[in-house]
Amino acid sequence: MSRYLVKIDGNEYDIDLAYRADGYSVTVDGAPVRVTSHRLGETRSVLLVEDRSFEVDVRSNGLADTKTVFMLGVEIPAEIEEYHLGQLRKTAGMKSGPSVQKKLKAPMPGLILEVKVAPGDKVSKGQPLIVIEAMKMENVIKASGDAVVKSVDVSKGASVEKGDQMLEFE
Amino acid sequence: MSRYLVKIDGNEYDIDLAYRADGYSVTVDGAPVRVTSHRLGETRSVLLVEDRSFEVDVRSNGLADTKTVFMLGVEIPAEIEEYHLGQLRKTAGMKSGPSVQKKLKAPMPGLILEVKVAPGDKVSKGQPLIVIEAMKMENVIKASGDAVVKSVDVSKGASVEKGDQMLEFE
C-alpha cells in the first residue's frame, strides 16, 4: 500500500493505492474510485477513471517529486510526495518545494546581452539585473525583492542554458 | 568496401560503398553518386542523393536479404545481396529468392472456412483448395499450378497466422 499527496495548481489530493487479490484499489481523499490503466509504452497510457477516458503521458522532470502529466492537449505539473513525509513536513511548518531563492537562475536558454550589476551592489525590487536574448526577443530580468549581489556568474556575450546560475545574492 | 546487388521491382542496382578519409564513397552501376544520410533513429533517416531529399524508413523483414524501404508514402520491397554471392548465383544459373513453393502458406491471418482437398488429391491450376475468412471477406485460395497434395495441415474452423503452412504438395 502506498499513499501520496499530489499537488496540482494549488490543490492537494490524498491518493491511496494498494494491491488487492483481484487487482488494486484506489481512493482519492478517502473516497474509493474505479480506475483502469492500459499502458501504451513507458510513459503513456489510456486511463479510465470511473469510465471517464483519457490518454495520459506522465514524464518525470529529473526531480523525483515533480512530474508532468500531458493530457487533453496540455501539460499539467504535479508535485508528488509520500503521504507521511508530507505530514511530517507540514507539522514542521515547512513550505513544499524549494526554499526562497538566493540564486538567480536563467529562466530560459539564451545569450547574455548585458549585465547591469556587480558584486556588492544593493538592488531593489524591480531593478533590471541582466538582459538575455532568447529566440530574437530581449528579456530584462529584474530583481524580485531587495537584496545585495554576492557574486555574478555570467558575463556579456555568454550563452546560458535554462537553469544555469547567473547571480547569487547574500 | 562493400558491394551489393539490390533488386527492386525487377530492376537491379549494383551499389558500391566504401570508407574514405573524408567520409564514404558511393557508386551506383559504376557511376559516383553524392549521398548524405542523417539518422533519425534506428530505422529512419533523411537521405540526400545528389541533393534530392527523402525521408526513408528501412525495415528488415526477418529475412536477411529482404528489406522494405518506406518512402514517399509507400512501401518498396528490396532484395539485397552481396555482389560476389549474386555473381556466383548467376553463374550457377539459379534464380534469386526462394525456390518454387512446395508448401502452401497462409497469405493472411484468418479463419479456415473450408478445406476442399485431401492428401493424395491431384489438383490442377486454378482449382479451389481452401477458403479463408479474413476481415469479413471470404478468400478462395486456388492452386497456382498442377500438383498432388501430399499433406493437409489445417482443418475447418482453425485459425491461421500469416505464413502458417496449410498444405504441402509432392
Added chain:
Amino acid sequence: MNTKIKKILIANRGEIAVRIIRACRDLGIDAVAVYSDCDKTAYHVRLADEAYHIGPSPSTESYLVHDKIIAAAKRSGAEAIHPGYGFLAENAVFAQRCADEGIIFIGPTPETITLLGDKLQARAAALEADLPVVPGETLDGDDLKAALVKADRVGFPVLIKAAAGGGGKGMRVVHKPEDFEEALERASSEATSAFGDGRVYIEKYLDRPRHIEIQILCDRHGNAIHLNERECSIQRRHQKVIEESPSPVMTPELRHTMGEAAISIAKKTGYVGAGTVEFMVAQDLSFYFLEVNTRLQVEHPVTELVTGVDLVKEQIAVAEGKPLRYRQEDIKLDGHAIECRIYAEDPQQGFTPSTGTLKNYRIPAGPGVRVDSGVVIYNEIPIFYDPMIAKLVVWGSDRTEAISRTRRALQEYRVAGLKTTIGFHLAVLDNARFITGDLSTSFLPEEFPDNNYSFLTDDIRRCAAIAAALDKFSHERKIALSSRSPGKSEASGWATHHRRESLRWFGGSR
C-alpha cells in the same frame, strides 16, 4: 418531441467512431465509446469522454451484441446511440430495441430500415416512386436450375447480390453460366455469415456503368433535401475505394433530376435522418435506382467538404426532433473533394489484408487536407474487423487542384510496419483516364489488369536501393564494431552509433 441530447453512445470503432466523437465534442455532447478486448487502447477509446468494455474481440461477441450495447448505454446514462456504419447501423431489430428501451437510435425508424434494407422491397418502393430500376429477378427459394433460367432471362453478365447486403459482401459478378453455381454458393454463404440472411437476387450487370449516389437529409417534420451527388465508381471487389463530389459527368439538370428522384423515394418511405440513394449511371447518362443506404456512408466527408454541412451534427439535430436548418436552396456546391480510403491491404497481391503493428504512422496535413483516421502510431491492426484504417479527404477549388493536393498528401503519409493502399491511390491518381474523369465501376480491372499499381520511377527506385544498401552496410559495420569492443553492450552501442551518426557519403571519384 424536442429532446436535448447530452450524451451519445457510439456503437462502433475505428475512424467512424472517431468521426462521431468529434461531432459530439463540437456540440458539447459527451461521447461514450465501447470497446472489445483488442481495442482497449484504440484511438476512439482515447478520444471519448467515457469508455465501456463490451467483451472479446470478435464483433459477434462485442460490437454486434445488442444486450451489451444497451447495457453500456444504460450504465453511462446516454440518451442516444449512434451506430456509425456497418455493425448495427442497418439493423432494424436493434433500432426497435433502442425504441423499446427509451433510447434514441440515430437513424431512420425500424420500419424504414426493414423496408429499405431488403433490396427486393426497396426495389418495389423505387418502382412505386417512379424511379428507373435495373432489370433483375428475385430468387424465392429457387433451386440451381430455376435460378440459372432466371439468370439467362436477365442475360449474362449478371450480378448476384445479397438481399440484406451492403459493402460488397455477398456480391458476385458472373460472366458465364458455368461460373454461376460456385458464385451463387459463395455469395449466399457470405451473405449468411455477414448478415444472417442468405437470400440473394440477380440483376443485369450494366456495361461500364458509373456508381453515383445522392446524399439525402430528412427531418421528422416532412422536410427532405438532397446534398448533391458523390461519384464512387472506383471500386475493387465491389467496394468503393475512391469517391468524389461533384461527379465529373454531372450536369446541373441531371443533378436536379436525380436529386428529386432521391427525395421522392425518401418521402415515399417516411425517411428520417441522413441517407444515401445509390444509382447506376450508364454511359449515355441514363440512371437506374440501386438501393438506399439507411446510414451515414463511409464517403460522407466529400459531401461535407463541398457543401460545408456537418452531416453527423445534422443527424443528431434530426434525432433531437429539430426541423432541418437548411432548405434545398441553401445547399451550395463549392469546389471539389476527393476521398481515398486507406486500407491495411497489399494492393499488388489482390488487396489481401495486411495485419500487424503501425511502427510508424504520421498523417499528412496542410491546405485542403482532412484526415479521418481510426488509428495512431503503435496501434495494432486486428484481424477481426474491416481493414480500413483511415480516410484521406481533400478539397480543392476545382478537380485539378483536388487531385494534385491528394497526390501531395498521399506522399506525405508515413506508415511503416504494414502494407497499405497509399501506393495504389497514387497509381490511380496518375492514371490518364482518371485525370480526365472517364470513370466506370470496371475502371480498375480495365486500367490495372495485373494489379500492378506501382507508380515508382527509376529515379525513386535507385534512391530506395541506395537506402537499402546503406542500411545493410550500417548493420554490418555495427556488428563489426561491437565485436571489436566487447566491453560495451551491443544495445547501447547501437543506439549511440545511430543517433549520433550523420554521415556524408561522397561519390567515388569526386
Added chain:
Amino acid sequence: MNTKIKKILIANRGEIAVRIIRACRDLGIDAVAVYSDCDKTAYHVRLADEAYHIGPSPSTESYLVHDKIIAAAKRSGAEAIHPGYGFLAENAVFAQRCADEGIIFIGPTPETITLLGDKLQARAAALEADLPVVPGETLDGDDLKAALVKADRVGFPVLIKAAAGGGGKGMRVVHKPEDFEEALERASSEATSAFGDGRVYIEKYLDRPRHIEIQILCDRHGNAIHLNERECSIQRRHQKVIEESPSPVMTPELRHTMGEAAISIAKKTGYVGAGTVEFMVAQDLSFYFLEVNTRLQVEHPVTELVTGVDLVKEQIAVAEGKPLRYRQEDIKLDGHAIECRIYAEDPQQGFTPSTGTLKNYRIPAGPGVRVDSGVVIYNEIPIFYDPMIAKLVVWGSDRTEAISRTRRALQEYRVAGLKTTIGFHLAVLDNARFITGDLSTSFLPEEFPDNNYSFLTDDIRRCAAIAAALDKFSHERKIALSSRSPGKSEASGWATHHRRESLRWFGGSR
C-alpha cells in the same frame, strides 16, 4: 514577361517552408529547401524535393546570408526564391540582389519593399492615398529631452515603434514619462539587433483598439483585389497569437471601405504580389492605417479557408507574370476561420521560450481542421529561431462552430517534452468576452492579468493527480521487482513490465 517557374528555392524554415513546399508540390514545381546545422533533419528538409546545407545554426550565418542563399539557388537551378516571412522576406537589398542575379524574388519590387518597409515613408504614402493615420511623431536623431517633448505632444500613453520593425520587435508601450527613457533605449537596441536599423518613432497608443488587416493581391498588370479582413486583436508582447476571419465587428460596408483603402495604397505604391494592409480599428469602428506588410503573413491561412483561394499559389502565379485569375466579385466569404499559433513557450511564465525535444507530437485532425506544422515527433526545438512550432487553423460554418471545433482540435493535440501555448488557447477560447467577440489588443492583459491561463476543472486535476500517483507507484514497484530478480537486466524487465501491463484498479470498498 510570362515565365513558367519549374523550381523554387524556399529561403526559410519551419512551418512556412513546409507551407510553401506544399504549394509547390500542388503545382508540380520542384521545391528546394535550405538548412542550417541544427535543421538537418527538420521537417521542411524531409518534405522538399532537394535540400542544400547553408551553414551554422545562427540565422546570421545561414538563413540571413544572401550569398549562401543565392549560391544554393544557382546550384539547384531554381528560377525563383520564395522568402516566406521573417528572415529575408522584407529585405529590399536581397530582393534587388535576386533581380541582379536573374532570379525571380517572389514578392514586391525592391522599391516597394524599401518604401513600405520604412514605417515613416509608409505613413507618408498612406496620407497621400487619403488613408486615416494614427497621430504620431518621428524622431530624427532627437536626444532624450527632445523625444520626451514629442511624446508629450502626442500624449501618453505612447507606442515606440521601430521604423524598420515587424513582429513586435523593437516595440514598447509607455504609459508614464518616467518609463520613457528605458523603453526608448530597449526599443532602439532591439531594433538595431533585429533589423540593423535603430530608428524608432512615436505613435499615440489608442485605447483598446482592434487590430484588423486587409489581405491584398496584385498582379503586374495593374489589377489589385482584396480578400477580406483578418481580426488579429489577441496579442501578447504585440505579437498576434489568435487570428480570425471575418472579424466579429465587421459590416459589409466597413469591409468595402477598408478594402478600397487597402487597394488604394497598393496602387499608389505599385504593389505586386500578396500583401497585408494593417489597420487599428477604434471602438467606434473608425479605422487608422498602421503599416503594409510586404510579405505573406503568418495568419494567411484563415483567409484561405474562408475564400478558398490558395495565396501561395497566387503569389507564384503573379511572379510568373500571369494576370490575377480572380476579380473582386469572385472573392467569397464562406463561414468562419480561426488560427491558433502554437508556440514552444510557457504561457504561465510570461511566455518564456521552452526548448527541448518533442518526445511526443501528434497533430489533431478531422472535420474543419487544418494544421500547418513545422515540426514532427522527436524534432528538437532549437534556441536559434522563432519558437512557433505550428499553426492550428480551423474552419466552421459560423464563428460558434469554428470556436467549438478549435477547442476540440486543441484537446486532441498530443505534445510531450515541451511547454506549449495549447492550454493558453483553450483558456482564451473559454473566455466569455472572446466568445461574444468583444476583442481588443489589450484583451489578454485585461482578461488574464496574472498570466493565469489554466482552464483545468477540479475533475481533470483529480484525474491528472491519479495518473501521477499511478506512475510513481509503478516506478516504485518496478524498482522493488528488479531488486528481487537481479538476474534480469533492469531495462528489459522494465520494458516487458510496462508493455504488457494493463491493470484494473478498483475502488477500495467496492
